[in-house]
Amino acid sequence: MLRDITIGQYYQEDSVIHRLDPRVKLAGTVLYIVLLFAFEGIFGYIMAALALFIVVKLTRIPFKYMIRGLKPVVMILMITVFFNLFLTPGQVLVVLWKLTITKEGIIIAGKMAIRLCLLIISASVMTLTTTPNQLTDGLEKSMGFLNKAKVPVHEISMMMSIALRFIPILLEETDKIMKAQIARGADFETGGLIKRAKALVPLLVPLFIAAFRRANDLAMAMEARCYRGGDGRTKMKPLIYKKEDRIAYAIMMGYILILLIARVVCGLR
Amino acid sequence: MGIIRTDKLAYEYIRRDEEGNPEGITRAIDGVSIDIVPGEFVAILGHNGSGKSTFAKHINSILHATEGTVWVDGKDVADPDNVWDVRQTAGMVFQNPDNQIIGQIVEEDVGFGPENMGVPTKEIWERVEESLKAVHMYKYKDKSPNKLSGGQKQRVSIAGVLAMHPKCIILDEPTAMLDPGGRKEVIRAVRALNQVENITVLLITHYMDEVIYADRVLVMDKGRIALQGTPKEVFSQVERLKELRLDVPQEILLARSLNEMGISIPENILGVKEMAQCIAQEYFG
Numbered sequence: 001m002l003r004d005i006t007i008g009q010y011y012q013e014d015s016v017i018h019r020l021d022p023r024v025k026l027a028g029t030v031l032y033i034v035l036l037f038a039f040e041g042i043f044g045y046i047m048a049a050l051a052l053f054i055v056v057k058l059t060r061i062p063f064k065y066m067i068r069g070l071k072p073v074v075m076i077l078m079i080t081v082f083f084n085l086f087l088t089p090g091q092v093l094v095v096l097w098k099l100t101i102t103k104e105g106i107i108i109a110g111k112m113a114i115r116l117c118l119l120i121i122s123a124s125v126m127t128l129t130t131t132p133n134q135l136t137d138g139l140e141k142s143m144g145f146l147n148k149a150k151v152p153v154h155e156i157s158m159m160m161s162i163a164l165r166f167i168p169i170l171l172e173e174t175d176k177i178m179k180a181q182i183a184r185g186a187d188f189e190t191g192g193l194i195k196r197a198k199a200l201v202p203l204l205v206p207l208f209i210a211a212f213r214r215a216n217d218l219a220m221a222m223e224a225r226c227y228r229g230g231d232g233r234t235k236m237k238p239l240i241y242k243k244e245d246r247i248a249y250a251i252m253m254g255y256i257l258i259l260l261i262a263r264v265v266c267g268l269r
Numbered sequence: 270m271g272i273i274r275t276d277k278l279a280y281e282y283i284r285r286d287e288e289g290n291p292e293g294i295t296r297a298i299d300g301v302s303i304d305i306v307p308g309e310f311v312a313i314l315g316h317n318g319s320g321k322s323t324f325a326k327h328i329n330s331i332l333h334a335t336e337g338t339v340w341v342d343g344k345d346v347a348d349p350d351n352v353w354d355v356r357q358t359a360g361m362v363f364q365n366p367d368n369q370i371i372g373q374i375v376e377e378d379v380g381f382g383p384e385n386m387g388v389p390t391k392e393i394w395e396r397v398e399e400s401l402k403a404v405h406m407y408k409y410k411d412k413s414p415n416k417l418s419g420g421q422k423q424r425v426s427i428a429g430v431l432a433m434h435p436k437c438i439i440l441d442e443p444t445a446m447l448d449p450g451g452r453k454e455v456i457r458a459v460r461a462l463n464q465v466e467n468i469t470v471l472l473i474t475h476y477m478d479e480v481i482y483a484d485r486v487l488v489m490d491k492g493r494i495a496l497q498g499t500p501k502e503v504f505s506q507v508e509r510l511k512e513l514r515l516d517v518p519q520e521i522l523l524a525r526s527l528n529e530m531g532i533s534i535p536e537n538i539l540g541v542k543e544m545a546q547c548i549a550q551e552y553f554g
Contacts, residue, residue, distance in 0.1 A: 010373055012411065131373045165373050168415050214368050221369035224329050224361040225382040225429065226353050236380035236393045 011128040017059040018129045021245040022138030028252055029126045036115055036122075039259055043268035045111070047259060048118055056121070059129050069124040070117060077116055084109035132164035134237070141239050154230025162218070170211060177206050271304040272437050272469050273328055273359065278302070278337035280323055280492075297323045299492035300337070305471065307436065310463045312472045312480035314503075315489035316514045321473045322364075324489070325441045328471070329361045342436060357386060360430030364442045366414075366422035375417075375425050376401070376410040382433040393432075400431040403466065404458045420451025424458050431462070437469035438462065444476065452476070477504075478518040488513060501536060520544045 017025070036048055056066060070077075090104030127135065136157035143153050178188065181202050188199050262268040280298040283291045297320045305311050315321040326332040327339050330346040342358045344351040360382075363369045372378030376397050383393045401407040404424040414422055423443050430438055440459060444452040456479050463470045472483065480486050486503045488496035490513050496503055503510070504521050511517075523544065524534045532551060538544045 010413065012413065131377065133373055133377050161373070162371065165371070169367055217363065217365060217368035218371070220331055221361075221363055222371060222381075224331065224356055224363075225371075225433065226356050226385040227381075228353065228385065232387045233384055234387050234390060234393065236377065236384055236390060236397070238390055 010131045011059075011061050011065065013060045013129075015058060015060045015129070016244065017055060017125070019244060020129075020248055021239055021241055022130050022134040023142050023239060023241075024245045024248045025126050025130055026135075026138050026142060028248070029122055031252060031256070032122050033119055035256070035259060036118055039263070040111060040115070041268060043262060044259065045114055045118075047255075047262075049114075051255060052118055052122055052125070055125055059125060061128055066121055066124060066128070069128075070120055073116070073120055077113060080112050080116065081109045084112050127164075132161045135164075136161040137235070137237070137239055154233075158230075166211075166214070169214075170207070173210055174203065174207055177203055177210075272307045272342055273303070273305040273471065274340045275301055275303050275327070276338050278324070278327060278339060279335050280320075280327065280332060281335045297492055298327070298334075301489075301492070301494055302337075303487065303494070305437075305469060307469050308463075308467050310460075310470045310472070310482065310484045311487065312474060312483035312485070312500075313487045313489055314474065314477065314480060314515060316475055319489040320492040321475075321489045322441050323492075325361070325439050325471070325473050328355075328359055328439055330355050331361075353386075357433050358435055359437045359439055360433055360435035362423070362426050362430055362438065362440045362443050364445050366419055366426055366446065369426050370414045370422060370429075373413060374410075375406065375412050375414060378414060378425060379410075379428045379432050382429055386433060396432040396434070397428075400428040401425075403431055403462065404428045418451060419447040420454035423447065423451065423455045427455070427458055427462070431466075431468075435468065437471065439471045439473070441473050442475070443472075444474065444479065452479070456482075475515070477510075477516060478520070481518075488515070504536065 032048070032051070035044070038044075039047070056063060085101055085105045086099045088102050088105035088108050090102035092100050092102055093106070094101040130138070139160070140153055140157040143151075143157075147153050178186075182188070186199060186202060188196065188203070190196075191199070278298055278301045279296060281294050281296050284293050284295050286292050299320075301320075301324060303311075313321045313324065323332060327334055328341060328346065330352050333347060339346045341355045344355055344358075346352070346355045370378050371381050379397045379400055380393050383396050388396065397410070398407065401410055404427050406421060406424050406428055409417065409421065409425075414425060417425065427438070427440075427443075438459075443459075444455050447455065459470055459472060460482055462468045472479065474480065480503075481500050483500055486497065486500050487494050488503060488510070495513055496506065496509060504517060505525075507517050507522070507525075520538050520541070521536060524536045524538060527534045527548070528536065532548075534547055534551060538547055
């Protein structure tokens with residue numbers, strides 16, 4: 001159950017998308033999400049879905065694997081759909097007891113669901129094709145200007161990359177503790193919300209203790225390997241734009257242009 | 270003068286009860302003086318709580334001595350100016366492989382040390398390649414550490430230290446969390462480093478069978494060196510070892526009793542298979 005979370009996990013494959021500079025992928029993802037919200041007509045969605053489909057195909061990661069990343073957010077998705085479906089005023093279609101479903105509600109709920117799915121898949125494309133180290137390198141480099149404002153960019157990116165590296169390890173640990181507690185009669189599945197939340201305490205306490213212990217060990221191991229912050233550090237994989245990266249930027253520009261032209265000239269959104 | 274030298278090293282910490290009130294002082298290390306020559310393979314043995322890990326952490330300047338001095342390659346580790354030199358000269362491998370791998374990919378992890386030292390990019394790649402090859406992990410360079418076995422992870426950790434070009438490697442119970450297969454893998458890799466690359470090795474362990482190939486064995490108990498000598502000399506004191514709560518490997522015991530019976534078998538055979546072969550050879554010619 002916990003192994004299904006794919007966000008933040010790298011999927012090893014040799015594809016064009018994997019080889020792209022992380023800055024390109026970061027810019028692309030941000031741009032894609034912005035456009036997803038800027039163009040919310042049918043045309044915008046078709047274009048967005050098409051673009052994402054092509055990118056996913058290019059990554060050579062099985063589509064099934066990608067979909068698995070959606071599972072943990074199904075709950076959020078359901079809540080959003082539920083509220084939009086029942087609480088949007090407009091032309092009433094169905095009345096169920098005190099709840100009414102309106103035509104506008106169906107449209108907004110549908111749009112919301114599609115948008116969220118596209119958003120999550122696009123974000124997981126980035127994390128699946130980029131190693132956390134590359135990702136944080138990309139962030140570090142593109143946010144480098146914040147250094148002047150005394151923001152510890154290197155430290156933040158290092159923390160992020162370590163957090164990402166430990167996600168699978170901590171998940172495994174959670175699984176283990178859960179099984180151990182279940183074996184001793186703990187019940188995580190039944191009861192009301194409060195009872196379930198209470199049941200999580202014997203899970204979270206050992207998990208936190210283990211995490212602190214790991215953090216302590218890791219800090220020691222990092223210091224033993226001469227880690228002393230970002231100053232004077234060299235890069236094993238410095239970020240340099242290649243031909244592929246420039247082409248990717250050009251394709252992104254083309255994508256924006258198509259959307260803009262369609263909007264201005266044909267009135268499609 | 271040796272590469273690692275300590276003089277009357279002592280470390281004390283204050284024991285506290287559950288409310289944090291001091292209960293008493295424990296002397297975890299009590300006057301340890303050692304001198305390790307470059308190229309030597311030294312093993313430190315001891316049961317849990319004997320102070321062997323605490324001792325190791327002093328060499329790398331992770332813990333600071335209450336009394337006494339540690340020199341690594343002639344540099345006093347207590348001097349803050351020497352800390353990074355010392356850590357580069359004496360690399361350290363820890364017990365839990367999961368808690369010391371920083372990179373998401375094997376090669377990125379091995380490159381972490383050289384990156385911190387400010388080694389130029391091109392040289393980092395050369396160092397990563399040679400270090401991974403030295404521990405026979407080069408073909409896994411693109412893999413995620415999470416997909417490796419314990420022994421493989423620990424070999425990656427060794428490569429990570431090796432890439433910093435240390436003169437000496439300290440291994441703090443590197444096999445404690447591994448299965449027997451993984452343990453053998455790691456010990457084999459450590460031996461190869463010592464013999465092929467001529468790196469000084471300080472192996473801390475509580476498994477007797479891992480120290481057979483060491484040049485010198487130090488047995489620690491209650492923060493002091495209780496026994497030292499070549500593995501043969503140490504193993505011959507079976508009674509004393511039992512007093513120190515250490516198990517003598519069965520192969521050694523068997524070899525000893527066979528020797529007493531007049532069948533000459535070398536007393537430093539590791540592994541059941543090797544033992545059986547040796548006996549068969551002796552017995553059937």
